[in-house]
Amino acid sequence: MTSNDIAVSVQNLTKTYGAFAALKGITFDIERGETFALLGPNGAGKSTTIEILEGYRDRSGGEVRVLGVDPQHGGLPWKAKLGIVLQSSGESGNVTVREQLTQFAGMYPNSRDVNEVIAAIGLEEKANTRIKNLSGGQQRRVDVGLGVIGRPELLFLDEPTTGFDPEARRQFWELIRSLKREGTTILLTTHYLDEAAQLSDRAAVVAGGKLVDIGPVGSLGSAEARVPLVRWRESGIVREQRATDPGAVVAGLVARLGEPVELEVVRPSLEDIYLELVTAENAEAEARVAANTTATDGAVIAGTNPAAGASPTTTSFTTTKENERA
Numbered sequence: 090m091t092s093n094d095i096a097v098s099v100q101n102l103t104k105t106y107g108a109f110a111a112l113k114g115i116t117f118d119i120e121r122g123e124t125f126a127l128l129g130p131n132g133a134g135k136s137t138t139i140e141i142l143e144g145y146r147d148r149s150g151g152e153v154r155v156l157g158v159d160p161q162h163g164g165l166p167w168k169a170k171l172g173i174v175l176q177s178s179g180e181s182g183n184v185t186v187r188e189q190l191t192q193f194a195g196m197y198p199n200s201r202d203v204n205e206v207i208a209a210i211g212l213e214e215k216a217n218t219r220i221k222n223l224s225g226g227q228q229r230r231v232d233v234g235l236g237v238i239g240r241p242e243l244l245f246l247d248e249p250t251t252g253f254d255p256e257a258r259r260q261f262w263e264l265i266r267s268l269k270r271e272g273t274t275i276l277l278t279t280h281y282l283d284e285a286a287q288l289s290d291r292a293a294v295v296a297g298g299k300l301v302d303i304g305p306v307g308s309l310g311s312a313e314a315r316v317p318l319v320r321w322r323e324s325g326i327v328r329e330q331r332a333t334d335p336g337a338v339v340a341g342l343v344a345r346l347g348e349p350v351e352l353e354v355v356r357p358s359l360e361d362i363y364l365e366l367v368t369a370e371n372a373e374a375e376a377r378v379a380a381n382t383t384a385t386d387g388a389v390i391a392g393t394n395p396a397a398g399a400s401p402t403t404t405s406f407t408t409t410k411e412n413e414r415a
């Protein structure tokens with residue numbers, strides 16, 4: 090693979106907010122044309138990562154290239170190749186859906202047809218409604234429309250379907266699949282693991298600012314966590330057996346019982362595997378904190394003055410670049 094095949098390259102990325110380390114050395118690549126999901130619990134560092142890649146936030150350390158450019162020095166031609174759907178856009182304007190999309194379309198050299206985008210986000214009936222009069226989920230659809238109107242080479246989607254009803258989510262998935270067919274590279278964060286499983290080629294799980302696993306969605310987690318479960322009812326009792334060879338277990342049941350009652354072979358979902366990964370990381374983090382506390386207590390007893398760490402504060406995200414803030 091050449092560097093031209095890589096849309097996003099992240100090497101040992103770190104980010105600190107005061108004394109708080111939000112990213113502790115994250116490394117991953119995203120190939121051109123790939124749909125890549127960044128998964129993790131609240132506060133894991135997903136938005137921080139995505140905002141660094143978009144050029145909205147400066148990194149503390151590591152190397153980052155997005156479409157071959159360091160985002161801290163990305164100019165207008167580079168920005169025109171990106172589509173960005175932030176976690177919250179605050180898009181609540183006095184203009185109509187069509188006016189807003191038309192205005193944005195005018196900023197890009199090769200934008201999509203406005204009517205096509207309105208149809209793709211399912212807002213045909215609301216095309217002439219002012220954005221401030223749309224429901225929260227409908228406003229979110231406008232955000233998605235604005236993210237794709239410029240026909241981006243690389244699309245960032247930070248929790249794009251929060252607030253969508255189930256039908257709108259399915260419609261959104263179709264839109265993403267059609268963008269993928271056109272060759273768009275997509276970086277997605279989501280708390281809906283079915284969404285990640287449906288859309289992404291590969292996923293990375295981040296917890297506590299560290300990457301705990303990365304790979305094709307079907308191969309995440311330990312081999313043990315992915316072992317299927319055979320379930321059936323026998324003598325009125327539900328029985329279960331984890332088996333790497335569920336076919337053989339089922340054949341054994343059929344030989345012994347005839348057609349097994351309420352037979353199921355259940356494969357662990359991405360959600361099951363994700364929860365196992367994140368729980369394991371949390372347990373390790375707690376163990377590290379406990380070990381550090383013991384060490385710090387020791388230092389106090391010895392008369393030294395342990396430095397007080399600044400406590401992290403949650404920020405509300407804006408589209409303003411971090412170092413441009415007041």
Ligand SMILES: Nc1ncnc2c1ncn2[C@@H]1O[C@H](COP(=O)(O)OP(=O)(O)OP(=O)(O)O)[C@@H](O)[C@H]1O
Pocket residue numbers: 106109111129130131132133134135136137138401402403404
């Ligand atoms: N400007 C800031 N100042 C201090 N701490 C911050 C700032 N922005 C984020 N953090 C902290 O960094 C950590 C990572 O935050 P981030 O928003 O990247 O997480 P996330 O994975 O996107 O979470 P969520 O799923 O809730 O959106 C959190 O502990 C958060 O409180």
